[in-house]
Amino acid sequence: MMDKRYDAKAAEAKWYPIWEQSGFFHDEPGKGSPYSVVIPPPNVTGILHMGHALNQTIQDVLVRWRRMCGFNTLWLPGTDHAGIATQNVVEKALRKEGKRRQDLGREAFVERVWEWKRQYGGTIVHQQRMLGNSTDWRRERFTFDEGCSKAVAKVFTQLYNEGLIYKGNYIVNWCPRCGTALANDEVEHEANHGHLWYVRYPVVGSAAGVKGELNKDYIMVATTRPETLPGDTAVAVNPKDERFTAIVGKKVILPLTGREIPVLADDYVEKEFGTGIVKITPAHDPNDFLVGKRHGLEEINIMNDDGTMNDLAGAKYAGMDRFECRKVLVEDLEAGGFLDHIEDYDNQVGHCYRCHEVVESRLSKQWFVKMKPLAEPAVEAVKNGSVRFVPDRWSKIYFNWMNNIQDWCISRQLWWGHRIPAYYLKGDAERLFVAETAEEALEKARKATGNASLTMADLEQDPDVLDTWFSSWLWPFSTMGWPEKTADLDYYYPTTDLVTAQDIIFFWVARMMMAGIHFMGKPPFSNIVIHGIVRDAQGRKMSKSLGNSLDPLEIIGAYSADALRFSLALITSLECDTKVDKSKFEIGRNFATKIWNAARFLQMNAEELGLDVRAPLAGISGLSSDEKHILLAADKACRKIDDTLSRYRIQDGALAVYDFFWTQICDGYVEYAKDAADKKRAFAILADVFWKALRLLHPYMPFVTEEVAHQLGYLADGETIMRASFPKGYTDEEKSAWGLDEATYAFVDAKRAMITDLRALRGEYKISPAAFVKVTVQSRDEETAALLRADVETLKKAMRAESVEITTDKAELAMPGKLGALGTVYLSLDGLVDKAAESKRIAGELKKLEGFIKGAEAKLANKQFTDHAPAQIVETARKQLEENRQKQAQLQKLAKLFS
């Protein structure tokens, strides 16, 4: 016997290990059609948040569904080594010991990070198990494991040999205090109350024809960073700015240095801002850098790593701190008559997220991937439909980005990550050898130099590591064993679906497209499913600093994993972001409870009736209309859910299975079954549709469905619902043998509406729900009457009636009634109501009806309406009018009754 309450915790703790250890998550390549998905690997330092829960629920629903449909499935799990995030975690721990990474040295530090990974890196994969993910843990991968690292080295080498990787100057965010480059998202922008300094640059030669704010002698620029002035190599104006067309191409003199620099025209310049003229300092500003690239400008780096000025800034300033230099240099400008005036100005300044120092844009040598040649085929793949975005609108955003793609800076000045496989001859940074292994690099060096006695000691590996995304973009195939030719790769690549949130389309999805096409010759997936971001009840992004995060594990503890999953699925639309608060998870919990209780009800009755829930339905006959109805409802549910999932409409599928279970089975059929004439048949049918319902629900709520399936005896020990077949609708043969048709389906809906009407009548006349009443049903026609008579016993019970009389007699019925699709249901009042009040109410209703009838008559008399509306619509309008006239007639009789 099932327990009175469902113990979700116990069920979850029981089933997950069984599933995993039985190999239910694992398929081998070979048989059947493949369905494969790679998980977006979470950071190894990460802990599970709502975004993961949503992302993985969607994937697990799809994977479990496909698996039950008979696909050979692979959902490949793993984690990302997350270069800077992981390095920071370990450095933080070191700081507690009073050490820096430099104290350990590179090798020991990296070993220390591995140590950390071995000890704590399993947190998130453990948490993913709590969600119920059916990921194939036997194939778990890590972006920094041996295989993935091999793939990285191979890819780097190949791209280098193809001329798609190069080394060049680039502006990075540099923290002078930490001595490291920072990624864009590691820079925190803060409001800064600063100044705009207006500086005069004398024009070389004549300035005739120059208009506006200029005079003949100089032009004026506005800058927030005067100390970078010695690094200027041009000034620029907007090409459409007519004020300045005359000076484009001329030269100006850079104050304090006497150097002549050109005046350029570039779209980057805003006409309205400042003076409309910008100083260009390519080595110290990201935008200026790009302008410099476009115009072939010299890049003059005037700063040292620690934020002090170097010799190129000029002898006077060399050695000064950048902010001290700003002060001194401004004084010098003023003294030289170059400073026009100063304005207050508020802008955003980047700070190091770790030490809060003002971040410097700094020119440095970095490694790059040429993206244009890689991007073009990736654009084409989406254009020609071989890869599809779901929803489709994301393809526009993808194209927009891909068509404006910039080269990808892939080197990072960190220690934790894939070290760049480039080796230099010691003391000669220009002689470099790129190879997958050090040995190969040495071989190359020997050949190139003609010196066969070179050893590893003569080579030096590039100290930088690769951007974390440089391993992630290979994820769909590096995880399957590439560059080896493996059976997995052969069978499961390309994967079918990729499910991710919108925020990493550029970082990850677009790059995987490029790598997949370039190295495998095929895009890495067919469908890119993009879902929204999880937000809090106020619509804010969930974040630690806001403290508005909901912890999925806390939700699982309070409501169960099934509740978390189902609620997320139900409230999630692919179209937009999802607002979540704790109360949302009650939906899922309540649903699990409902299922449990319905199962108990079935079990109790099955036992009493000696019913085998697994017995096939094939032999049954003589079905009542309610029985036909639930069978057809099951049929519809199977088809609907299959259809919605195949279109990635996760929410619609959840809604459909919820409605089928709760409304159709529990509210509709179970209530019928309680009073069915042939209980054994009624419950055999319930057992059959219940089993279908459990399997339909399983992708959303794996634990409760597995538990209930075993409790009820649908499955024996060792079997699992995970691998049961996903239910299909009934066959045409079954349908016709049982007499399932839309007319019967509609009849039962209408019959239930009639019961509702009767209950409403009791309510209107304030008759106790407990009281037995007399009911008369005036059926629409003889055929309907026959159907209703067949169900008269269940009607009596549902209506709590001492008698239900079915008639087609159009004789006058002086009782209150409600018109439904099957006819009118009348309630005998037995003289129990307040006549005066009723009389008044009826008069009111009559008045309303009268108005409606007049309106409808006018509509039908309108020639335009009858000529242009489709016949069906006109017919409907006529019917409505007729029905309301009948209603009016009944009310008039009723009015007499109360008068």
Place this chain on the structure above:
RNA sequence: GGGCGCUUAGCUCAGUUGGUUAGAGCAUUACCUUCACACGGUAGGGGUCACUGGUCCGAGUCCAGUAGCGCCCACCA
């Protein structure tokens, strides 16, 4: 500045190609502890579908404009 969205019940959202009375959950009101379930049942209240105009026999749905909100990218030297 460029791009993409959103506005439907008190709240969170569905609403497929235009077509009878615009749906669900939560919240709310009344009644019900009836032997599956109060994490429940029954019945009800609550919507000028942001606004304006257009197309059409017919618009929540299509078109144009207005207002408000949000996100992404680039960020103003």
